[in-house]
Structures are given as structure tokens and as C-alpha cells.
Amino acid sequence: MKILEVKDIRKEFPGVLALDAVDLSIEPGEVRALVGENGAGKSTLIKILTGVYQPDNGTITYKGEKRTIANPLEGQKLGISVVHQELNLIEHLTIYENLFLGRPLMKKVAGANLIDWKRIKKESTALLDRLNVRLDINAKIHDLSVAQKQLVEIAKALSFNCEVMVMDEPSATLTDKELEVLFTVIKDLKAAGVAIIYISHRLEEIFNIADSVTVLRDGKHIVTLPIHETNRTKLIEYMVGRELGAEYPNWKRNPEEPVLEVDHLESAKIKDVSFSVRKGEIFGIAGLVGAGRTELARAIMGIDKLKSGTITYRGKPSNFKDVSQAVKKGFGLVPEERKSQGLVLQMTVRENISLANIKTVEKGMFISKKLDRDTSKKYIKLLRVETPHHDQLIKNLSGGNQQKVVLAKWLNADASILIFDEPTRGIDVGAKVEIYNLLVELIKAGKSIIMISSEMPELLGMCDRIAVMHEGKLMGILSKEEATQEKILHLAAG
Amino acid sequence: MSEQIKKDKAIWVNVKTLVRTVNSKYFILYAVIALIIILTILSDSFLSLHNIINILRQSSMVAIIAVGVFFAIVSGGIDISVGSTVGLAGVIMAKSLVELNLPIFLGIIIGLAVGTFVGLINGLLVAKRNIPPFVATLGTMGAVRGLTYVLTNAYPVSGLPKGIDFIGRGYVGPIPVPIIIMLVVYVLAYIVAEHTRVGRFIFAIGGNEEAAHLSGIKIDKYRIFAYMTSGGLAALSGIILVSRLASGQPNAGLNYEFEAITSAVVGGTSLSGGKGTILGVLFGALFISILLNGMVLLNISSYYQQMLKGIVLILAVMVDVARNKGH
Numbered sequence: 001m002k003i004l005e006v007k008d009i010r011k012e013f014p015g016v017l018a019l020d021a022v023d024l025s026i027e028p029g030e031v032r033a034l035v036g037e038n039g040a041g042k043s044t045l046i047k048i049l050t051g052v053y054q055p056d057n058g059t060i061t062y063k064g065e066k067r068t069i070a071n072p073l074e075g076q077k078l079g080i081s082v083v084h085q086e087l088n089l090i091e092h093l094t095i096y097e098n099l100f101l102g103r104p105l106m107k108k109v110a111g112a113n114l115i116d117w118k119r120i121k122k123e124s125t126a127l128l129d130r131l132n133v134r135l136d137i138n139a140k141i142h143d144l145s146v147a148q149k150q151l152v153e154i155a156k157a158l159s160f161n162c163e164v165m166v167m168d169e170p171s172a173t174l175t176d177k178e179l180e181v182l183f184t185v186i187k188d189l190k191a192a193g194v195a196i197i198y199i200s201h202r203l204e205e206i207f208n209i210a211d212s213v214t215v216l217r218d219g220k221h222i223v224t225l226p227i228h229e230t231n232r233t234k235l236i237e238y239m240v241g242r243e244l245g246a247e248y249p250n251w252k253r254n255p256e257e258p259v260l261e262v263d264h265l266e267s268a269k270i271k272d273v274s275f276s277v278r279k280g281e282i283f284g285i286a287g288l289v290g291a292g293r294t295e296l297a298r299a300i301m302g303i304d305k306l307k308s309g310t311i312t313y314r315g316k317p318s319n320f321k322d323v324s325q326a327v328k329k330g331f332g333l334v335p336e337e338r339k340s341q342g343l344v345l346q347m348t349v350r351e352n353i354s355l356a357n358i359k360t361v362e363k364g365m366f367i368s369k370k371l372d373r374d375t376s377k378k379y380i381k382l383l384r385v386e387t388p389h390h391d392q393l394i395k396n397l398s399g400g401n402q403q404k405v406v407l408a409k410w411l412n413a414d415a416s417i418l419i420f421d422e423p424t425r426g427i428d429v430g431a432k433v434e435i436y437n438l439l440v441e442l443i444k445a446g447k448s449i450i451m452i453s454s455e456m457p458e459l460l461g462m463c464d465r466i467a468v469m470h471e472g473k474l475m476g477i478l479s480k481e482e483a484t485q486e487k488i489l490h491l492a493a494g
Numbered sequence: 495m496s497e498q499i500k501k502d503k504a505i506w507v508n509v510k511t512l513v514r515t516v517n518s519k520y521f522i523l524y525a526v527i528a529l530i531i532i533l534t535i536l537s538d539s540f541l542s543l544h545n546i547i548n549i550l551r552q553s554s555m556v557a558i559i560a561v562g563v564f565f566a567i568v569s570g571g572i573d574i575s576v577g578s579t580v581g582l583a584g585v586i587m588a589k590s591l592v593e594l595n596l597p598i599f600l601g602i603i604i605g606l607a608v609g610t611f612v613g614l615i616n617g618l619l620v621a622k623r624n625i626p627p628f629v630a631t632l633g634t635m636g637a638v639r640g641l642t643y644v645l646t647n648a649y650p651v652s653g654l655p656k657g658i659d660f661i662g663r664g665y666v667g668p669i670p671v672p673i674i675i676m677l678v679v680y681v682l683a684y685i686v687a688e689h690t691r692v693g694r695f696i697f698a699i700g701g702n703e704e705a706a707h708l709s710g711i712k713i714d715k716y717r718i719f720a721y722m723t724s725g726g727l728a729a730l731s732g733i734i735l736v737s738r739l740a741s742g743q744p745n746a747g748l749n750y751e752f753e754a755i756t757s758a759v760v761g762g763t764s765l766s767g768g769k770g771t772i773l774g775v776l777f778g779a780l781f782i783s784i785l786l787n788g789m790v791l792l793n794i795s796s797y798y799q800q801m802l803k804g805i806v807l808i809l810a811v812m813v814d815v816a817r818n819k820g821h
Contacts, residue, residue, distance in 0.1 A: 301708075303707075303708070322712075323707060323708060323709075323710050324710040324711065324712050326710070327709070327710025328710070333708055335708055340702070340704060340705070341702075341704050341705055341708055342705055342708070343702070343705055344697075344698045344701040344702040344705050344706065344768065345701065345702065346701045346702075346768050346769060347697065347698065347701055347768075351694065351697075351698070354694075355694075355698055355705075355706070355709045355711070356709040356710050356711075358691040358694065358695075362691065365690060366685070366689045366690055367689050367690060367691065367694060409709065413710070
């Protein structure tokens with residue numbers, strides 16, 4: 001008995017056929033992974049299932065009944081809820097206020113309708129209990145970790161008596177430990193008969209949690225399989241539509257002399273961190289979210305104030321007072337949040353590329369149109385950025401191509417110490433491989449890379465050495481030979 | 495699908511985006527043309543050389559201020575202290591000429607310096623003290639106007655030397671000097687906005703302050719620059735006004751901030767920062783003065799004029815908000 005069945009769904013946007021005759025059906029208690037590259041049509045399909053969009057063609061059958069879902073609220077009332085990638089919670093309100101936001105439970109007092117906070121609190125506690133999570137319902141959302149916020153979202157979905165739950169990249173920002181909690185919750189939901197559609201870019205976890213998998217590509221349904229009938233390589237091939245070859249590049253590793261020395265560094269969030277990075281080396285930094293990895297990057301770049309310790313670059317003291325100093329000396333940060341930190345979205349590809357080193361496109365006091373254009377064209381070609389034009393607005397590019405533009409910006413700034421914070425987050429499998437290959441090219445050109453990542457395989461596949469952080473401290477540095485997932489986890493747990 | 499069809503489709507998409515950019519960027523141009531046509535039909539005296547020069551001269555002062563406000567808005571802020579700065583810069587210049595007998599050019603420099611200094615204070619409050627731009631410049635708006643009254647006891651400063659009237663009332667050939675000053679300001683502003691790092695960085699900061707910061711841009715420096723430009727141009731406008739009125743009026747420039755902000759926003763400058771064009775601001779300023787001029791010609795009461803100005807501002811912001819949502 002299917003709980004939800006969609007057939008022959010078609011959705012066209014001006015100039016794009018987003019979905020073309022897509023079928024999907026799911027049973028109660030089934031965990032279905034939905035995978036595909038960016039632009040494959042996953043989000044559009046989800047938006048149709050939840051009533052955000054109406055399909056141009058095709059049918060939706062819910063609990064054996066053909067119907068339309070006019071808007072998300074109707075979807076929720078029917079029992080179809082989404083836990084969004086970007087969480088939809090109000091930060092300065094408490095958990096219980098968020099859970100019943102927009103549809104408070106009411107009571108009548110002397111003829112007037114008032115909010116029944118007592119009942120809301122009781123129901124909220126019950127909802128969290130159902131998930132077996134220990135959270136104080138009085139806690140404000142901004143005091144919660146991303147993982148905890150996600151649990152609140154899930155509880156909110158449950159409060160609608162959700163029977164089909166769509167999870168849109170729930171794991172993108174979770175650490176492995178938090179992921180375990182999420183998986184336990186998913187298993188409980190599954191046991192309670194909730195059907196779950198699970199979207200993720202991290203293929204490892206799909207094999208951990210899903211019963212079956214549906215692959216979309218270019219708006220078309222490619223295949224639906226029980227999870228045990230496929231494997232990672234095959235899935236990637238379905239997604240990309242071709243054989244991919246090795247995921248991590250192989251190259252002759254040849255790190256030279258140390259160029260960056262970090263000695264007993266202390267800031268508000270990091271404690272006594274020391275390490276050195278060599279020329280031509282990829283130096284990984286592992287750790288759970290909140291372990292101080294991003295803060296370490298910020299301290300090196302001169303964004304956060306240092307309390308003590310020294311940074312030496314090529315023998316010269318390099319405790320930078322601000323970012324502009326660091327950039328001048330050849331440091332570049334490819335930040336975690338590409339859209340909010342890495343790029344000026346309303347500017348063009350061209351304008352973003354020259355941002356960190358405007359000198360390269362200036363002639364005297366003025367920006368030279370020709371230099372500006374030629375510079376951007378050079379990097380678009382060098383990094384194989386897929387864009388129709390250098391004057392294309394950067395927001396219209398895919399995640400992978402946007403990331404390449406951030407990288408181009410630092411190449412143009414002639415950065416030789418590049419700090420990548422989650423370099424492949426939210427990027428397609430195919431584009432990931434390209435980014436990895438670019439990193440190798442940088443290394444071969446004598447640059448040094450510090451790579452912060454929550455994706456263990458990525459660290460193991462790319463890094464010459466991996467430092468592991470826990471609560472602001474550096475717990476140990478593992479060489480490529482000795483590093484394993486277990487050892488990293490062991491150190492990361494403190 | 496054959497290659498040809500794909501290609502045709504691509505060209506079609508390009509044409510559509512082109513039309514869309516022209517529409518969104520130069521929407522105001524259409525509005526100005528439409529307004530000119532309407533007024534030409536409604537009023538016999540509208541489309542005469544005399545009236546057109548009159549419109550341009552009247553618009554010049556607000557149009558110059560609008561350029562400064564444009565930079566403040568593009569940097570992600572706003573400057574509502576410009577009207578008061580017009581007054582302060584004007585009376586200090588007038589006083590320095592009348593009471594200290596300074597040469598005219600020195601008086602002008604002092605006036606400009608006063609305006610730029612007010613801008614510097616705004617910039618420091620916004621960039622270094624993180625005071626929301628609206629509140630910071632609301633504060634200076636009150637304080638600066640107050641200071642103007644303190645300095646003058648609210649009496650006009652009169653008895654200016656003769657040579658000063660050239661700036662506000664002189665002509666070069668058939669063209670009034672204020673119009674020439676305005677055009678020079680717009681040309682320079684265009685070059686700064688489109689062809690220098692200062693412009694590029696101010697747009698970047700308004701578009702995404704964090705990304706600009708992490709790219710190594712000294713964001714404080716450029717934000718302060720934006721407010722100094724705003725103050726300096728308000729002062730320039732104040733100097734023209736003194737010359738036109740042949741006295742330093744303590745309440746000069748009252749409500750100018752309103753028209754300047756309206757001009758910038760009507761001209762397509764986005765209040766959320768990072769978006770706008772100098773040409774758009776020019777047309778925005780023209781639109782406002784043509785509108786006001788037209789209402790005078792049609793004998794519409796000044797109370798209605800004020801109402802309409804307010805409505806135009808709100809409509810322009812509505813368009814801006816809708817456009818931002820569309821993306």
C-alpha cells in the first residue's frame with residue numbers, strides 16, 4: 001500500500017524543463033533517498049509534493065486518493081511536511097513558541113480567545129519526548145546547535161501528524177556524532193510508519209539509512225532501486241550519466257619546506273594551537289562542528305583578535321591585524337558559506353574575480369575595462385567555470401561554478417596560502433572532482449592549502465597530513481599513512 | 495533537439511534578458527519621457543527652452559545632493575542629514591565671507607570642508623561605532639540643524655560680497671552655472687562609480703559586507719568615504735543655494751534629504767544596498783523636478799505637491815522591494 005504516489009509529473013519554468021515525466025511512490029515506514037546533482041530536479045519535485053508548486057502535468061495520489069495540494073499549509077495538514085535545509089525557525093523565540101508558531105492552541109477565558117501556553121508547553125514536551133531527545137522546551141533557538149535546531153524542525157513536522165516527511169539535506173551541516181542522533185530519530189519515525197524522503201549529497205549515509213534510492217538527472221527519473229542492489233560508484237554514475245573514474249586525484253606528493261608556522265596560537269575560541277604547513281602540501285583540519293576549525297582560520301587571516309602566540313610566514317612574523325593585511329601577504333580564505341561570505345551575489349562573475357586584488361585590473365587610478373574583462377576571461381578558462389558570459393550575475397551559477405569563482409578571486413590575488421573551509425559543501429559529485437583536481441594543480445604550482453572539512457573521505461583522500469581539533473585545542477596531527485576514520489574520530493571526541 | 499533550435503532558443507533568452515535589464519535599469523527613463531509627453535499635452539508653457547532651463551536649474555541642487563545620498567545608499571546605508579548640512583555649510587561659508595572678509599574661494603573651501611566633516615562624523619558613527627545609518631544620520635540631522643541656529647541665532651547671514659552670485663545665478667553662454675556644476679558632479683560621480691576601485695568596493699560592501707571584508711577590502715574606509723562624499727556634495731549644494739539667495743539662510747535645505755532620497759530611489763537605487771546607477775539618479779532627480787514644475791504650471795496647490803512627493807517615494811520603494819523579491 002503506497003501512501004504517496006506521483007505519476008508523470010512535468011514542470012516547466014521559462015526556459016527550463018525542470019521535471020519531465022517523473023514518477024515516485026513511497027510506502028509507510030520506507031526511507032527513500034532522493035539523489036541527483038544540483039539542477040537535477042530534486043527541489044522542484046519536493047516543492048510539488050509539498051504544494052509549493054503545482055505540476056503542469058501528472059497526478060498526485062495520497063492515501064489512495066487523487067488530489068491537488070494547493071499550498072504548503074494544506075500539505076502539512078494532509079500530513080506531508082518538509083524539514084528544510086535552511087531552517088525556518090525564529091531565532092529569538094523558544095522551542096515551544098516555534099513549535100506552535102502560526103497555529104497556537106487557544107483557550108477561552110471570560111469569552112476572550114487567549115493563547116493556551118500551558119497546553120502548548122505540555123504538547124511541546126510530548127513531541128520532543130516522542131523523538132527521544134533531551135531538549136529544554138524553554139531554550140531559545142539561537143542557543144541551540146544546528147543539529148538541535150533540526151530536531152526541533154522534525155518535532156514541528158510531527159506536530160502536524162506528519163505521515164510523509166521530506167528531509168532536504170538534513171546532514172549538510174551535521175557532524176558524525178550528530179548524524180547518529182538524527183539516524184536514530186529517523187529509525188524511530190520509520191518504526192512509527194512515517195514515510196521519509198531523504199535528500200542528501202553525502203552518499204555514504206544513504207547506504208546507512210535508506211531502504212531504497214531514486215536518482216534524478218536533468219529533470220528525469222533515472223532509476224529507483226532497493227539500496228542493497230546498488231553501490232556508491234554505480235549511484236554516482238547514474239547521477240552524472242557517465243563513468244566518473246577515480247573520485248580523488250592521484251598525484252606525486254612532494255611537499256617541500258615549511259612556509260607557515262603557527263606557534264601556540266590563542267584566541268577567544270582556540271587554545272594553544274601549533275602546527276606548520278609546507279609548501280606544496282594539503283594540510284587538513286578535522287573536528288566536530290564547534291571544535292574551533294573555522295575560528296582557527298579566522299585567527300590566521302587576522303579576522304579574529306589573537307590573544308597570544310605567533311604566526312610566521314616564510315620566516316617573517318605574520319600576526320595580521322586585519323584581513324586586508326593577510327590578503328596582501330598572500331593569504332586567502334575560501335569561506336564556509338559561499339553565498340553569504342564568499343561572493344557578492346548581485347555582482348557579475350567579472351566583478352567578483354577582481355575583488356580581492358583590484359590592482360590587477362587597474363590602469364592608473366581607473367579600472368580598465370579591457371584588463372577587467374581579460375582577467376575574468378583568463379580565470380573562467382583556467383578554472384573551466386561554466387558561465388555563459390563573464391558579465392553573468394554570479395547568483396545564476398551553480399554551486400560548483402560559484403566555488404570556482406571564489407577560487408579565481410584568490411588566484412588573482414596571488415594567494416599562496418589558501419584556506420578552504422568546507423570546500424565542497426553543497427557541490428555536485430561531478431563538480432567536486434573538478435574542485436579536487438584544481439586543488440592538486442594549486443599544490444603543484446607551489447601553493448599551500450589548509451583544508452577544513454567535515455567530510456572524512458575527502459580529508460583522507462586529499463590531505464598529506466590531518467590535524468584534529470576538539471574544543472579549540474589541537475589534539476594531534478596524523479600523516480596520510482596513519483590516518484583512518486577511526487583515529488580521527490577518536491581524537492575529535494576529545 | 496537540433497543544434498539550431500537550441501541556438502535560436504539561446505538567442506531568444508538573451509534578447510529577453512536584455513529587454514529585462516533595460517526595463518529594470520532604465521525604467522525611470524521611460525517614466526521621464528512619459529511625464530514630458532503628458533505635461534506637453536496638458537500645458538502650453540511646459541515645453542519651452544526657458545522652462546526646461548528653469549527645471550534643470552531648480553533640480554540642480556537636489557540632484558547634486560542625490561549623488562551623495564546615492565553613494566551612502568549603495569554602501570548599504572542612508573544619509574538623511576544632508577538637508578541640515580546644506581544649511582550649516584551655507585551659513586558657515588556666508589559668515590566666513592561676511593565676518594572674516596575671507597576671499598570667496600576660501601569661503602567655498604571652508605563650506606565644503608564643513609560638509610565633508612559632517613560626513614566624516616556620520617561615517618565614523620556608522621563604520622566604527624556600528625550605529626544604524628538611519629539613526630546616526632537622524633541624530634546628526636538634528637544636531638547640525640541646531641548648530642546652524644546656534645551660530646546664527648536663526649537670523650540670515652546677509653551682506654555677501656558681489657562675486658559670489660556667479661555660482662548660483664551666473665551663466666556660461668546660455669547655460670546657468672548650477673547646471674554646469676551639476677553636470678560636472680554627475681560626470682565625476684559616474685567615473686568614480688563605474689571606473690574606479692572606490693565605486694567597485696562601495697557596491698561590493700553594499701552587496702555583501704561580509705564577503706567584501708573577507709576579500710581584504712577595508713570596508714570602514716570606503717563606508718566613511720561614502721558619507722564624506724554625501725556631506726561634501728550637500729555642502730556644494732548649500733554653497734549654490736547661498737549664492738542664489740544672496741544670503742546664508744539657517745533653514746536652507748530643509749527637507750532636501752527627502753527629495754534627494756526620493757530621486758535616488760526613483761532612479762533605481764536599491765535601499766538594500768549594492769545596486770543603482772548614477773544615470774538613474776540623474777533621471778530620478780529630473781523626474782521629481784519635472785513633476786513639481788508640471789504641478790506648478792497646472793496650478794496645483796503646494797499641499798498636493800507635498801502629498802504627491804510622498805506617494806512617489808513610497809511607490810518607488812514598492813517597485814524596488816518587488817524587484818528584489820523577484821530575484
